[in-house]
Amino acid sequence: MAAKTLLINGTMVSAREGETILEAARDAGVKIPTLCHLDGLSDVGACRLCLVEVGGRLRPACTTTVSEGMDVHTHTDALKAYRRQIIELLFAERGHVCAVCVASGHCELQDMAVTLGMDHVRYAYLAPTCSVDISHERFGLDHNRCILCSRCVRACDEVEGVHTWDIAGRGTSARVITDMNQPWGESETCTACGKCLLACPTGALFKRGATVAEMEHAPARIAMIVESRRVRG
Amino acid sequence: MELHDLQLIARRERERRRRIRIHCCTSSGCLASQGLEIQKRLEAAVAEAGLEGEVEVVGVGCIGSCGQGPMVEIAPEGTLYEYVRPEDADAIVAAINGGECSVQRGDPLRPFFTRQFPIVRKNAGKIDPERIEEYIAAGGYRSLYRAINEMTPAEVIDEITRSGLRGRGGAGYPTGLKWSTVAKSRGERKYVVCNGDEGDPGAFMDRSVLESDPHLVLEGMCIAAYAIGADQGYIYVRGEYPFAIQRLQKAINQAKKFGLLGSQIFDSTFDFRVDIRVGAGAFVCGEETALLASIEGRRGQPRPRPPYPAESGLWGKPTLINNVETFANIASIIEHGPDWYASIGTETSRGTKVFALTGKIHNTGLIEVPMGITLREIVHQLGGGGHSGSEVKAVQTGGPSGGCIPASLFDTPVDYESLAQVGSIMGSGGMVVMDNSTNMVELAKFYMEFCKDESCGKCVPCRVGTVQIHRLLEKITAGQGSQADIDQLQELCQLLRNTSLCGLGQSAPNPVMSTLKYFTEEYEHLIER
Ligand SMILES: Cc1cc2nc3c(=O)[nH]c(=O)nc-3n(C[C@H](O)[C@H](O)[C@H](O)COP(=O)(O)O)c2cc1C
Numbered sequence A: 001m002a003a004k005t006l007l008i009n010g011t012m013v014s015a016r017e018g019e020t021i022l023e024a025a026r027d028a029g030v031k032i033p034t035l036c037h038l039d040g041l042s043d044v045g046a047c048r049l050c051l052v053e054v055g056g057r058l059r060p061a062c063t064t065t066v067s068e069g070m071d072v073h074t075h076t077d078a079l080k081a082y083r084r085q086i087i088e089l090l091f092a093e094r095g096h097v098c099a100v101c102v103a104s105g106h107c108e109l110q111d112m113a114v115t116l117g118m119d120h121v122r123y124a125y126l127a128p129t130c131s132v133d134i135s136h137e138r139f140g141l142d143h144n145r146c147i148l149c150s151r152c153v154r155a156c157d158e159v160e161g162v163h164t165w166d167i168a169g170r171g172t173s174a175r176v177i178t179d180m181n182q183p184w185g186e187s188e189t190c191t192a193c194g195k196c197l198l199a200c201p202t203g204a205l206f207k208r209g210a211t212v213a214e215m216e217h218a219p220a221r222i223a224m225i226v227e228s229r230r231v232r233g
Numbered sequence B: 001m002e003l004h005d006l007q008l009i010a011r012r013e014r015e016r017r018r019r020i021r022i023h024c025c026t027s028s029g030c031l032a033s034q035g036l037e038i039q040k041r042l043e044a045a046v047a048e049a050g051l052e053g054e055v056e057v058v059g060v061g062c063i064g065s066c067g068q069g070p071m072v073e074i075a076p077e078g079t080l081y082e083y084v085r086p087e088d089a090d091a092i093v094a095a096i097n098g099g100e101c102s103v104q105r106g107d108p109l110r111p112f113f114t115r116q117f118p119i120v121r122k123n124a125g126k127i128d129p130e131r132i133e134e135y136i137a138a139g140g141y142r143s144l145y146r147a148i149n150e151m152t153p154a155e156v157i158d159e160i161t162r163s164g165l166r167g168r169g170g171a172g173y174p175t176g177l178k179w180s181t182v183a184k185s186r187g188e189r190k191y192v193v194c195n196g197d198e199g200d201p202g203a204f205m206d207r208s209v210l211e212s213d214p215h216l217v218l219e220g221m222c223i224a225a226y227a228i229g230a231d232q233g234y235i236y237v238r239g240e241y242p243f244a245i246q247r248l249q250k251a252i253n254q255a256k257k258f259g260l261l262g263s264q265i266f267d268s269t270f271d272f273r274v275d276i277r278v279g280a281g282a283f284v285c286g287e288e289t290a291l292l293a294s295i296e297g298r299r300g301q302p303r304p305r306p307p308y309p310a311e312s313g314l315w316g317k318p319t320l321i322n323n324v325e326t327f328a329n330i331a332s333i334i335e336h337g338p339d340w341y342a343s344i345g346t347e348t349s350r351g352t353k354v355f356a357l358t359g360k361i362h363n364t365g366l367i368e369v370p371m372g373i374t375l376r377e378i379v380h381q382l383g384g385g386g387h388s389g390s391e392v393k394a395v396q397t398g399g400p401s402g403g404c405i406p407a408s409l410f411d412t413p414v415d416y417e418s419l420a421q422v423g424s425i426m427g428s429g430g431m432v433v434m435d436n437s438t439n440m441v442e443l444a445k446f447y448m449e450f451c452k453d454e455s456c457g458k459c460v461p462c463r464v465g466t467v468q469i470h471r472l473l474e475k476i477t478a479g480q481g482s483q484a485d486i487d488q489l490q491e492l493c494q495l496l497r498n499t500s501l502c503g504l505g506q507s508a509p510n511p512v513m514s515t516l517k518y519f520t521e522e523y524e525h526l527i528e529r
């Protein structure tokens, strides 16, 4: 496999052909913020946090492959401002009340707000009334905390192979659904494997019975499963 | 099917024709105001007058001046009747033999008609779109014959490239370049897709082309398939166009029967089949990657490009996707040659463009004009100025993805670059005219509401940003806004434009940004109160 040489924030970096900018940057010790990306799953370029500047244009680092001589900037002032706007928009979209959330302290959205230095939200809170689905005997879904990253959809489809999850509706009315939009507990395809819970970045998917700050996700396990399958062939 | 078979069909069709043809518009606009009833009554009137040997009544596609419909035209002499009612049938038929007729007449010599340059609409309003024989008699399918029998695929692509044709779906990507990319892409199978999703409010060009001359689009697709090496095509039409779908299906069936679609077209080794796919009412499904996902039966949601459909499209195979109007130009380019086509229009924007003129304008309807014409000529000459004499203030081109162009810039020529320079886009051809009664902030709000409702919800800036922008506009129009709100509006517009995943989010700020630029005082007036 041919190697490519590119510039990341002015430093020469080598990368494998076919690698994404995100992977190349990580190998070079440059951390690019991500939310919809999860190691082991396909990339969709949805959250837009990983946008980087390539030759004056913005490109998602998670879906853009490296090319020879690429000049990448990952943390320009404009990018930092956009990322903060995006995270504020997410906080304003639904009911993210960390103080009463099962995932507080173990939430990628919360961590991202801290990393990006978000100290308040300048946009109007949309405060929609979202439902909570606790029809499943072991798991629960709180739409108030869902950021529509689709990691659950992809984990279920690509790793467990059953495609219980999907997204229905448009715009801010879009919601994750199970099967043909019936209660999770009545899903005929769900194997109760819990991979969606591993993958979820927020407190939207949780183990029933968990209370505030008790719910820990383990997103890295998705990549482990995928990798061990690959090794065994 | 051979060339002489085509010629034979054409000759028989011409022999069959009556000396006088009463053209009765049966496209959606006129159909909605009793077009079919008028056609029936005219047929009865002809029979009653015993003129069947001399006169025939033909249901034709859109004549163009939809605002004056239902339209009836007497061919070949050219008398035009406007606002026809079913009970006018007898008088119209009597007038053929010199009788009295008080039905309002249109002037075929007014600029609305004479300033047009029909290529895409060459047969519209002249032939019965439901009879392939009429299309063939008008010279149809001869370009396809020429392409298959006298040209190599590379030569076809070369002619399209040299014609300078650019995509009519909005972005204006060079068509020849796209074709040659797909032709060069490797794949055991390739597809041709026609985008007839046409979701812009105020746009009805593609509907009219499909309803008025479906074979023109099929012939263009077929030539494209030959050029790039595809054997399967799909036409994606929005579900709100049942009539266009019906006519298209009829056209496909007829073309199959005549051996112009299907296996071994013109006795060559070239096969091409076309199927219709019906959209389910999402604007975003007009975006090419979402459209392809929808054809595959998945959720109609855009994905990041590259890879472009030309490399990896339907089911991962190289796919050519063009707009309805783009395909409708192809047969004429092959017929008259690339130099002829390139001589129309401007240096960077060759050929013609079809526009749907709507809003506060005297002549609403469909026009096809050479590129390079100015907005002033369109609005004031073809369009006849403001509705009932009101003063035209601005036009919106490109629908919710376009911008508002103030009357002071009406000398801007209609070409891709000039429209972009003034903050709008060519778009797919919607042209909405505003007069002094239109509040521009309300207008921006209307388009943002549309984008907010049509956002697919995949990426954060567009999904949430459109809602926030819409809220700010609501606050401002309610007289509760402040300068800080306008600043935030601008900041959000920049975010959407620069970070959204697809064209919907990237261009959603255009109506807001252009009205903020050209009609600042209307915003200021609202926040001062
Ligand atoms: C939100 C959105 C809606 C679109 N809708 C249409 C449409 O209705 N018809 C169309 O031809 N192109 C539409 N496009 C453009 C297509 O993505 C694509 O560029 C076009 O079909 C290519 O054809 P062309 O090269 O012939 O213009 C849309 C793009 C976006 C971003």
Ligand code: SF4
Pocket: A145, A146, A147, A148, A149, A150, A151, A152, A153, A176, A199, A200, A201, A202, A204, A205
């Ligand atoms: S439930 Fe969790 S993983 Fe699924 S889309 Fe919502 S936030 Fe993402």
Ligand code: SF4
Pocket: B284, B302, B454, B455, B456, B457, B458, B459, B460, B462, B463, B500, B501, B502, B503, B504, B505, B506
């Ligand atoms: S820009 Fe809007 S329509 Fe396009 S992918 Fe993002 S959310 Fe969907």
Ligand code: FES
Pocket: A033, A034, A035, A036, A037, A044, A045, A046, A047, A048, A049, A050, A051, A060, A061, A062, A063
């Ligand atoms: S991580 Fe790349 S867009 Fe979300």
